Amino acid sequence: MLEMRIIASKEDDSKSDTKSDSKVEPKEEEETKFDSEKLNEKDGNYLLTYTRHLERRLRSLESTKSKLERELLAAQRDLANLRQELDRLRQPPLISAVVTDMLDDKRAVVKSSSGPSFIVNISRKIDLENVKINDRVALNQRTFSVMEKLPEVVDPLVQVMEIDEKPTNITYEDIGGLNEQIQEVRETVELPLLRPQLFKKIGIEPPKGILLFGTPGTGKTLVAKAVANATKATFIRVIGSELVQKFIGEGARMVRELFEMAKKKAPSIVFIDELDAIGSKRLQVATSGDREVQRTLMQLLSELDGFDNRGDIRIIGATNRPDILDPALLRPGRFDRLIEFPPPDDVAREAIFKIHTLKMTMDPNAREFRRFLQATDGATGAEIKAIVTEAGMFAIRRAAESVSLEDMQAAIAKVMKGTKTTQDRFELYA
Numbered sequence: 001m002l003e004m005r006i007i008a009s010k011e012d013d014s015k016s017d018t019k020s021d022s023k024v025e026p027k028e029e030e031e032t033k034f035d036s037e038k039l040n041e042k043d044g045n046y047l048l049t050y051t052r053h054l055e056r057r058l059r060s061l062e063s064t065k066s067k068l069e070r071e072l073l074a075a076q077r078d079l080a081n082l083r084q085e086l087d088r089l090r091q092p093p094l095i096s097a098v099v100t101d102m103l104d105d106k107r108a109v110v111k112s113s114s115g116p117s118f119i120v121n122i123s124r125k126i127d128l129e130n131v132k133i134n135d136r137v138a139l140n141q142r143t144f145s146v147m148e149k150l151p152e153v154v155d156p157l158v159q160v161m162e163i164d165e166k167p168t169n170i171t172y173e174d175i176g177g178l179n180e181q182i183q184e185v186r187e188t189v190e191l192p193l194l195r196p197q198l199f200k201k202i203g204i205e206p207p208k209g210i211l212l213f214g215t216p217g218t219g220k221t222l223v224a225k226a227v228a229n230a231t232k233a234t235f236i237r238v239i240g241s242e243l244v245q246k247f248i249g250e251g252a253r254m255v256r257e258l259f260e261m262a263k264k265k266a267p268s269i270v271f272i273d274e275l276d277a278i279g280s281k282r283l284q285v286a287t288s289g290d291r292e293v294q295r296t297l298m299q300l301l302s303e304l305d306g307f308d309n310r311g312d313i314r315i316i317g318a319t320n321r322p323d324i325l326d327p328a329l330l331r332p333g334r335f336d337r338l339i340e341f342p343p344p345d346d347v348a349r350e351a352i353f354k355i356h357t358l359k360m361t362m363d364p365n366a367r368e369f370r371r372f373l374q375a376t377d378g379a380t381g382a383e384i385k386a387i388v389t390e391a392g393m394f395a396i397r398r399a400a401e402s403v404s405l406e407d408m409q410a411a412i413a414k415v416m417k418g419t420k421t422t423q424d425r426f427e428l429y430a
Contacts, residue, residue: 094138094147099131108146110137122146170225176355177348177381178219181339182226185210188337189227189314193267207336209304209315211275211329213322214341217382220318223341224271227316234268236261240277243296251278251296259303259313266312275317280324297326304334343380346373352381356388361402366391375412387411 100117101109106128111117122128123145131137136150172182192199192206199206212220228235238258245251262268278296304315317335319325329335344352353369376384390411395403 092141095141095144096150097137097139099133099135099137101133102128102131108137110139110144110146112139112144118144120144120146123148170222170229172226172230174355175219175222175226176351177344178223178341181212181219181341182223184337184339185212185223185227185316186230189269189316190231192314193231193233193312208313209317209335210337210339211322211335212316212318212339212341214320215343215380216320217380218341218343219381220320220341221273222381224273224316224318227269228271231269233314234262234265235271236268237271237273240272240274240279243278243300244293245296248292249295251292252299255296255299255303262313267314268312269314269316271316271318273318275319275329276321276324279317279319279326279329281326297329301328301334304329343378344384349373349376349379349384352384353388356385357403360388360392363402363404366403366405366408372408372412375409376416379416383415387415390415 095112095114097110097112097118099108100111103109103119107119107121108131109117109119118139120139121143122131126146126149131146131149136152137146138148138150139145140147172186175182188207188210196206212223214220224237228237236258243251243254245254258270262270278293278300280293280297282294282297283290315335317329322330322338330338350369350373353372357367357369376387379387387408388411391403391407394407394410395401400407
């Protein structure tokens with residue numbers, strides 16, 4: 001009996017243990033499941049963060065790749081340019097020559113710079129229609145074939161004669177007392193360029209040359225500046241002494257190239273200042289230098305009214321010594337109009353005073369210019385400008401805010417007396 005009770009108690013204990021174990025297992029399973037879910041969530045966040053990091057890294061690498069590709073392309077272009085430059089520098093030098101004749105079999109006769117003439121072939125890269133006699137070409141050093149056509153040579157001294165920046169501060173309104181002269185200049189220079197149909201309707205050819213002459217300071221160059229400002233044509237300014245060269249034929253060559261440049265850039269205006277430097281009368285007895293000046297003059301006469309058509313070119317000459325000019329220059333056909341610039345009269349001097357004092361601060365009584373006309377009798381426009389400038393200097397000297405009547409009178413006395421004294425002084429050395 002006792003044994004049966006022990007066995008029964010053991011069975012009861014085992015059942016109770018089994019029940020207790022069955023109660024513990026679900027809690028552990030829930031905890032394990034929660035831990036696994038939490039771990040999976042952490043792994044998912046890590047993977048998401050790492051994926052984003054990789055994507056950023058990938059974009060950065062792609063940007064670096066595109067940048068390196070651009071640098072590679074730029075380096076390749078620089079390398080190609082350097083190779084082309086190196087190949088160009090390695091090419092043998094070419095020989096300059098002048099075409100003297102064109103043959104029917106697509107060959108040319110050229111005279112090289114070294115002296116001899118050759119019959120040579122012309123490269124296929126050159127259009128035969130563009131190659132003409134007297135053109136400059138480049139020859140291959142070995143075969144003497146024409147490789148390219150060279151531009152024409154223009155003397156740098158001739159190129160700088162063209163005015164690129166026109167004097168915009170000088171207009172016809174800034175010139176006083178020369179209304180008649182300005183009208184004749186505009187009729188000769190501007191009207192044929194702006195309204196050529198008027199001359200065709202009448203049936204005459206417009207004048208091609210005008211000569212401005214008069215005493216110094218009367219406004220000849222000033223009118224030429226106004227013409228350069230008013231017209232849209234190419235304006236070429238040359239001083240007569242610039243055409244006087246040391247070696248024989250150099251002055252004539254410059255005159256020829258000057259008119260060739262004017263013809264290419266037509267319509268154009270050629271202004272020759274101080275024309276008496278090369279246009280003086282030809283003498284039977286002369287030195288070698290005088291003969292060279294005469295050769296330059298003869299070339300100028302040929303260009304003004306020679307066998308070839310001068311084209312749409314207007315000539316303006318200026319001098320203060322018309323008495324020494326060669327008669328061949330003064331005949332119609334070369335200088336069709338001779339326009340005199342006399343010293344200004346009373347009305348002209350008053351107009352010049354008004355122009356030069358337009359921007360000045362002056363007392364009201366100092367602007368009564370009629371009282372200055374008698375004291376400035378015989379003064380030129382340049383001397384009136386000097387008077388106005390000197391009056392301003394007197395006002396600055398006494399720290400005044402405007403020019404007074406006394407300043408103007410003192411300036412007139414100084415300039416007019418100084419001009420007469422200078423002339424008397426120079427007569428001593430005549």
